[in-house]
Amino acid sequence: MIGCVAVASGNINNFYKLSIGLKRANWQLCVVCECNIHSLINKSCNMSKGVELKNPNLARMPSDYLYHLAINVANTADTSDIQRQFGDVKVLCMGGTPSRMRELARYLRNELGNSDNSEPVDLAEAGHRYALFKEGPVLCASHGVGSSTASVVLHELLKLLKYAKCQDPIIIRIGTCGGVGVAPGTVVVTKDAYNGYLRNEHEIPILGKRVVRPAQFPEQVIQDILRLSKRSDDGFDTIMANTMSSDCFYEGQGRIDGAVCDYDDAAKMEFLKEAHKLGIRNIEMEATMLSSLTLQAGVKAADICVTLVNRLNGDQVEITPETKKDYEHRPFLIVGRYIKALLGK
Ligand SMILES: O=P(O)(O)O[C@H]1O[C@H](CO)[C@@H](O)[C@H]1O
Numbered sequence: 001m002i003g004c005v006a007v008a009s010g011n012i013n014n015f016y017k018l019s020i021g022l023k024r025a026n027w028q029l030c031v032v033c034e035c036n037i038h039s040l041i042n043k044s045c046n047m048s049k050g051v052e053l054k055n056p057n058l059a060r061m062p063s064d065y066l067y068h069l070a071i072n073v074a075n076t077a078d079t080s081d082i083q084r085q086f087g088d089v090k091v092l093c094m095g096g097t098p099s100r101m102r103e104l105a106r107y108l109r110n111e112l113g114n115s116d117n118s119e120p121v122d123l124a125e126a127g128h129r130y131a132l133f134k135e136g137p138v139l140c141a142s143h144g145v146g147s148s149t150a151s152v153v154l155h156e157l158l159k160l161l162k163y164a165k166c167q168d169p170i171i172i173r174i175g176t177c178g179g180v181g182v183a184p185g186t187v188v189v190t191k192d193a194y195n196g197y198l199r200n201e202h203e204i205p206i207l208g209k210r211v212v213r214p215a216q217f218p219e220q221v222i223q224d225i226l227r228l229s230k231r232s233d234d235g236f237d238t239i240m241a242n243t244m245s246s247d248c249f250y251e252g253q254g255r256i257d258g259a260v261c262d263y264d265d266a267a268k269m270e271f272l273k274e275a276h277k278l279g280i281r282n283i284e285m286e287a288t289m290l291s292s293l294t295l296q297a298g299v300k301a302a303d304i305c306v307t308l309v310n311r312l313n314g315d316q317v318e319i320t321p322e323t324k325k326d327y328e329h330r331p332f333l334i335v336g337r338y339i340k341a342l343l344g345k
């Protein structure tokens, strides 16, 4: 009976609501449905296609100003200028800071065999909000701290990929995070993204209502990334695990060193251990939004983050700037290999 409903619904949102309903009613039924969600994700990722966004209003807009990027799509019926500039994009890399994204653009330039020595140009400089660099078929965009700033630029970048008619692009976040029971410097590739309530879903208020959407990353992409990393070659572990995403670095992540805190260390440890039991090995601030928005948009995505601290041992990020730079470079290695394999280089 469950298989029947799942096939008939055909809509991943309805399907997910069904799975949540069943999860509350009967654990066994829920497992059946979640398997189907994963196969739906992976099936949608095997198709080579342009970006088809689920917003009918876009078709009725004669022009579209991507305000925070300061990129003007002057004529949505003829986007040939945007296609000339961005149409070859295959990968969109995102990360918190402009400097890390500039560094990544430089690194990928080398990896992709481009001998240009000039400074990467910030294509979104006029927007004064985010940085955007283009290195051949790769865009590197900064997104700020947390889902709210990251979702703004992600909406605009998804529209840019659509207007540019990019074929089957992938979005990869390259970030930092706190570890849960793993050594600092471990790279975590996210499978399921959990929110601050320790629920594997993305929750947002829309039109005054609580909207809940699925928050998983496509398994095939994760496996492809993992295949390209080996402790013996890299000198660090790259693991697949679940990720908790919070809206606050301090209380939202159970830290006791914020400006405000009304729980004690024992309550914090109980929370982190509960997270650990759910397979959560890292905590950052964008994974639920990123997985959910890209799933809605039908675009493949991944989240690759390096841990800066083991939260079971403390809250403060105390590593030296040199170690931080070294750690931040670790996901670059993985993503560089993945992009080269993707481009057949
Ligand atoms: O290192 P980035 O990519 O900024 O990501 C992590 O670091 C920030 C908090 O310091 C949050 O955005 C979190 O997700």
Ligand SMILES: O=c1cc[nH]c(=O)[nH]1
Residues within 6 Å of the ligand: 176, 177, 178, 179, 249, 253, 283, 284, 285, 308, 309, 317
């Ligand atoms: O603990 C950490 C470290 C980096 N980023 C986070 O969001 N949390």
